[in-house]
Amino acid sequence: MVKSHARQKQFRALLVHFFLSIGGLLMCFPFFWMVLTSLKSPQEVLRVDHWFPHQKAFYVSVQKGKESVRQVEILENLGDSRVKVRFMDRNVIEQVESAGLEHRQFLWSNYEKAWNKVQPSFTRYFVNSFVIAVVTTVGQVTTSILAAYAFVFFVFPFKNLLFTVFLATMMIPQETLLIPNYLILSELGWIDTYMALIVPWLAGVFGIFMLRQFFAQIPRELFDAAMIDGCSKFGFLFKILVPLSLPPIITISIFTFLGSWNSLLWPLIVTNSQEMRTIQVGLSYFSQAEGTEWELLMAASTFCILPLIVLYIFAQKYFVQGEAASGLKG
Amino acid sequence: MRMRLTILIALTLVLLALWGCGPSQRADEFNKKGQLKIVFWHAMGGPLGDVLNGLIQDYNESQDKYYIHPEFMGRYDILEQKIIASVMAGRTPDVAQMYEGVTMLLTRDEGEESLQALNPWVEKWDGWNQIFPAFQENSTYDNGIIYSLPFNKSFPVLMSNREILKLIGKKNPPGNWSELASYAKEIHERVGYDKELRKPVLKSQAQNPEDIMGYAFAVDPWLFEVMLLQNGGQMANEEQSEVYFNSEFARESLNWFVKGVQEGWAYRTEGYNHQNEFGAQKVAFIITSSVSQKFMQKKLNFDFAVTPVPSGREREVSIMSGTNVAIFEGIGEARTGGAWDFISWLNSPEITSKWARNTFYVPTRRDALQRPEMQDYYKNVEGASASIDQLEIGDMEPRSSAWYRCRIILRSYMEKVISHIEKGDDENPDSLIKRYLDMATKRMNRELSKYHIKRKSSS
Numbered sequence: 188m189v190k191s192h193a194r195q196k197q198f199r200a201l202l203v204h205f206f207l208s209i210g211g212l213l214m215c216f217p218f219f220w221m222v223l224t225s226l227k228s229p230q231e232v233l234r235v236d237h238w239f240p241h242q243k244a245f246y247v248s249v250q251k252g253k254e255s256v257r258q259v260e261i262l263e264n265l266g267d268s269r270v271k272v273r274f275m276d277r278n279v280i281e282q283v284e285s286a287g288l289e290h291r292q293f294l295w296s297n298y299e300k301a302w303n304k305v306q307p308s309f310t311r312y313f314v315n316s317f318v319i320a321v322v323t324t325v326g327q328v329t330t331s332i333l334a335a336y337a338f339v340f341f342v343f344p345f346k347n348l349l350f351t352v353f354l355a356t357m358m359i360p361q362e363t364l365l366i367p368n369y370l371i372l373s374e375l376g377w378i379d380t381y382m383a384l385i386v387p388w389l390a391g392v393f394g395i396f397m398l399r400q401f402f403a404q405i406p407r408e409l410f411d412a413a414m415i416d417g418c419s420k421f422g423f424l425f426k427i428l429v430p431l432s433l434p435p436i437i438t439i440s441i442f443t444f445l446g447s448w449n450s451l452l453w454p455l456i457v458t459n460s461q462e463m464r465t466i467q468v469g470l471s472y473f474s475q476a477e478g479t480e481w482e483l484l485m486a487a488s489t490f491c492i493l494p495l496i497v498l499y500i501f502a503q504k505y506f507v508q509g510e511a512a513s514g515l516k517g
Numbered sequence: 518m519r520m521r522l523t524i525l526i527a528l529t530l531v532l533l534a535l536w537g538c539g540p541s542q543r544a545d546e547f548n549k550k551g552q553l554k555i556v557f558w559h560a561m562g563g564p565l566g567d568v569l570n571g572l573i574q575d576y577n578e579s580q581d582k583y584y585i586h587p588e589f590m591g592r593y594d595i596l597e598q599k600i601i602a603s604v605m606a607g608r609t610p611d612v613a614q615m616y617e618g619v620t621m622l623l624t625r626d627e628g629e630e631s632l633q634a635l636n637p638w639v640e641k642w643d644g645w646n647q648i649f650p651a652f653q654e655n656s657t658y659d660n661g662i663i664y665s666l667p668f669n670k671s672f673p674v675l676m677s678n679r680e681i682l683k684l685i686g687k688k689n690p691p692g693n694w695s696e697l698a699s700y701a702k703e704i705h706e707r708v709g710y711d712k713e714l715r716k717p718v719l720k721s722q723a724q725n726p727e728d729i730m731g732y733a734f735a736v737d738p739w740l741f742e743v744m745l746l747q748n749g750g751q752m753a754n755e756e757q758s759e760v761y762f763n764s765e766f767a768r769e770s771l772n773w774f775v776k777g778v779q780e781g782w783a784y785r786t787e788g789y790n791h792q793n794e795f796g797a798q799k800v801a802f803i804i805t806s807s808v809s810q811k812f813m814q815k816k817l818n819f820d821f822a823v824t825p826v827p828s829g830r831e832r833e834v835s836i837m838s839g840t841n842v843a844i845f846e847g848i849g850e851a852r853t854g855g856a857w858d859f860i861s862w863l864n865s866p867e868i869t870s871k872w873a874r875n876t877f878y879v880p881t882r883r884d885a886l887q888r889p890e891m892q893d894y895y896k897n898v899e900g901a902s903a904s905i906d907q908l909e910i911g912d913m914e915p916r917s918s919a920w921y922r923c924r925i926i927l928r929s930y931m932e933k934v935i936s937h938i939e940k941g942d943d944e945n946p947d948s949l950i951k952r953y954l955d956m957a958t959k960r961m962n963r964e965l966s967k968y969h970i971k972r973k974s975s976s
């Protein structure tokens with residue numbers, strides 16, 4: 188009886204894990220597709236009949252010291268080291284030297300092309316995105332902690348009204364604030380500087396709201412007891428409240444970092460020079476109104492998403508907690 | 518309390534000080550070679566951006582007075598927002614690429630002139646007479662004021678899979694809409710895709726081939742408007758204060774797409790997916806901007822044809838798309854001179870021909886077509902003549918800034934009609950089309966009326 192119950196339990200666990208694994212694989216599918224596409228040639232990207240990059244023939248030539256690699260279809264061996272080929276990029280049939288032909292399957296060169304395609308290069312964009320995301324995250328977490336602390340543990344006039352006004356600002360679409368914000372930054376002389384990319388995001392209502400809700404669950408008596416024992420207000424905040432509130436603080440940090448890393452519209456509006464641009468602006472270079480360079484876009488997306496995947500691996504627990512607590516997907 | 522008050526006053530003073538320290542329009546800057554810096558905002562990325570950057574490099578090396586500093590703004594809509602914000606802040610670039618609606622907004626709509634009238638420059642320039650009349654008209658506003666020169670102009674073109682055409686025994690792509698419908702229908706019935714042979718085949722000669730569709734489209738007012746004009750209709754009255762998208766000509770035009778979806782030979786795709794479907798040989802025909810060929814050609818490993826947009830019943834007409842380049846007010850005499858030098862250089866026969874040959878945009882002036890390299894391009898490159906042949910029949914969409922909103926309204930109602938048909942609703946298609954086009958027209962006219970009232974009050 189006990190054995191069969193244990194077996195049933197095992198079977199149920201197996202079933203659950205089976206479905207979870209399928210769910211996990213489905214979730215991985217877009218990433219899988221992204222990486223495979225990043226290794227294909229432009230012609231292969233649109234092929235619906237195979238998933239993996241196939242072995243392809245390329246004609247490699249050097250013109251004016253620059254290497255040119257073009258995919259070809261070999262039509263006929265003409266002898267004397269000559270081959271009749273069709274150039275895929277212009278659909279032209281020509282005779283070429285067979286020595287110039289090479290076979291490749293995975294086009295790792297797409298990564299190099301994508302990295303160097305934008306000016307000055309993705310290295311600069313990475314540095315910008317990283318600096319902006321880190322400083323914004325630290326700033327926003329700090330201001331959220333201070334504001335939420337005041338809203339919960341201090342008494343001041345119009346406290347609730349002020350908090351409601353704070354919340355109401357969440358309902359204003361960001362797009363409507365673009366031009367007024369641009370005008371303010373322009374008056375301050377901050378356009379095309381790190382200040383414009385960072386300062387407006389140093390405070391966020393979402394973080395204040397989330398922390399206020401968490402702080403409100405902490406007994407008031409704890410604050411009173413600390414005060415009686417001679418602890419200062421900042422002492423209570425940093426020695427007691429912050430250590431107790433690490434999960435929501437990490438959640439806010441993750442969301443702020445992700446928001447900053449993925450931001451496109453704001454960096455484009457407040458920066459002009461290529462040196463101040465971020466990785467999302469770099470990605471937009473491959474996708475235009477008239478068409479998209481899929482293989483390069485996917486290669487660039489792959490290396491842009493890598494830091495986030497590393498972050499996810501280390502902070503998985505908090506991502507899940509954050510989504511459960513806020514009802515938002517990362 | 519006193520401490521808090523002191524902090525508050527100090528903060529206010531810092532903010533006030535910062536507020537006043539923002540610079541106004543930038544001062545003239547020179548590089549090491551002594552060339553004056555001209556800032557140019559554009560939204561050309563990918564291969565088009567590469568070509569543009571190459572041209573700018575050529576310009577900077579071709580003379581020693583000016584150097585163009587290009588600044589990429591990602592997308593047209595972001596560029597538009599940024600131009601408006603920069604005008605309000607008084608810190609504009611010197612030159613920018615823009616649609617006509619933005620030109621109208623920055624000049625006629627608000628009763629302010631944020632762009633320079635180019636007439637004094639154009640009068641001294643021998644190139645204006647060579648600019649195609651459609652582009653001249655496109656850049657000329659009330660009272661004959663010229664605010665821009667043409668830049669990246671394109672036309673819709675029909676892309677056909679020649680291998681599929683051969684299978685149904687046709688030598689040439691369809692030349693008009695009814696031919697396109699009948700070819701598409703026949704292809705849908707007779708041709709399939711053989712996954713093993715990896716090519717389209719006749720269904721009668723293959724086992725379990727996949728279906729191939731005749732025609733794929735994205736819901737876009739552009740083609741609908743072309744068809745409407747070709748059928749003898751008109752988009753708006755002369756003042757552009759009223760639109761006629763519920764006329765019988767408009768209903769007939771939309772009905773072409775509806776019939777295709779109903780009969781199964783046409784389907785709609787999202788965004789630019791119809792290009793991908795064409796590349797994957799899932800569909801035989803698409804109509805897209807001539808420039809899309811720049812992005813698509815290296816992906817197409819089959820024989821394809823590019824021909825002008827199919828012709829209609831009444832008129833030979835097509836609608837151009839794309840932006841112009843304009844010079845901002847308040848940038849000073851020296852930079853204005855540099856900005857004009859650059860935009861007129863872009864419109865010189867050699868450069869406009871180079872731009873066209875490398876991007877599939879059309880050249881902006883007639884004498885560019887006489888150049889030997891352009892003749893060679895016209896005769897030998899697939900797709901070159903398809904857009905160039907439409908230059909003499911080019912018309913344009915209404916130009917007001919309210920038209921942008923009208924276009925969104927029109928698209929949303931077109932989408933509603935197609936969605937109803939896709940779902941197989943019982944309502945008669947004619948009455949469905951009439952109902953939705955009536956609603957769209959009413960809403961667009963309301964937008965235009967608001968715009969005209971506002972314009973009158975500000976002028």
